[in-house]
Amino acid sequence: MDRIPILKLEDVLLVSIQVDMHDQLALTLQDDLTQKIVATRARAVLIDISALEMVDSFMGRMLGNIASMSRILDAQTVVVGMRPAVAITLVELGLSLPGIRTALNVDAGLAVMREVLARRDEPANGE
Amino acid sequence: MASDLETFPVRNGEDVVRARQIVRSRAMDVGFTLVEQTKIVTAASELARNTVIYGGGGEMHVERVYGGPKRNGLRLIFEDKGPGIADIDLALRDGFTTGNGLGLGLNGARKLSHEFDIWSKPGEGTRVTITRWK
Numbered sequence: 001m002d003r004i005p006i007l008k009l010e011d012v013l014l015v016s017i018q019v020d021m022h023d024q025l026a027l028t029l030q031d032d033l034t035q036k037i038v039a040t041r042a043r044a045v046l047i048d049i050s051a052l053e054m055v056d057s058f059m060g061r062m063l064g065n066i067a068s069m070s071r072i073l074d075a076q077t078v079v080v081g082m083r084p085a086v087a088i089t090l091v092e093l094g095l096s097l098p099g100i101r102t103a104l105n106v107d108a109g110l111a112v113m114r115e116v117l118a119r120r121d122e123p124a125n126g127e
Numbered sequence: 128m129a130s131d132l133e134t135f136p137v138r139n140g141e142d143v144v145r146a147r148q149i150v151r152s153r154a155m156d157v158g159f160t161l162v163e164q165t166k167i168v169t170a171a172s173e174l175a176r177n178t179v180i181y182g183g184g185g186e187m188h189v190e191r192v193y194g195g196p197k198r199n200g201l202r203l204i205f206e207d208k209g210p211g212i213a214d215i216d217l218a219l220r221d222g223f224t225t226g227n228g229l230g231l232g233l234n235g236a237r238k239l240s241h242e243f244d245i246w247s248k249p250g251e252g253t254r255v256t257i258t259r260w261k
């Protein structure tokens with residue numbers, strides 16, 4: 001059974017989707033990621049979709065699910081590398097991916113993630 | 128007016144992926160821009176998935192259409208002999224689903240197409256036709 005590999009880089013899980021996913025593969029990724037967040041105590045998930053030539057409502061939902069599940073498990077998700085044609089189509093389809101943090105590329109995604117984590121780790125200042 | 132009608136099976140998740148790839152390649156043949164290609168491929172993906180999930184599998188027909196001397200387009204027909212749709216108006220509403228999706232598939236495909244036609248009869252099946260012009 002095929003799977004999309006998940007790499008662990010320090011406290012970040014890195015996924016790069018390089019194939020045209022059938023739905024089952026997307027669901028498997030969702031499950032694998034959720035389990036891996038817990039198993040590795042990852043604090044962030046970075047999903048690179050720069051190779052995806054299209055994102056339809058099913059994949060959009062899968063990305064949203066991953067973002068929600070990781071949030072519940074105390075990890076941040078950033079989706080990076082969406083192609084312009086994909087973004088235009090998603091909006092026309094009526095899918096604006098609410099609740100999903102995005103960045104233009106992996107570098108920018110990592111920067112966003114570090115910032116979010118740093119802010120979260122700041123000791124709460126007294127009033 | 129039309130020519131080169133091709134037919135492909137749409138029975139499982141892998142057929143949905145194949146349908147996307149076929150539509151991508153035909154859309155390139157017609158000369159669609161990258162954005163136009165992406166729109167019709169996305170519409171095809173939504174409809175192919177519906178054919179598998181709600182129709183129990185069926186077929187996709189692809190044909191290049193000519194609407195005038197300089198007007199090329201691509202027409203896709205998704206056909207199944209499944210249970211059919213009882214209330215088409217309801218099925219076309221964003222957010223309505225009898226499955227576990229977002230309910231954006233059918234109406235999403237309509238939004239991404241220039242022409243949209245749906246025929247369905249309970250107990251007989253469903254046929255969705257979309258056309259996108261260059």
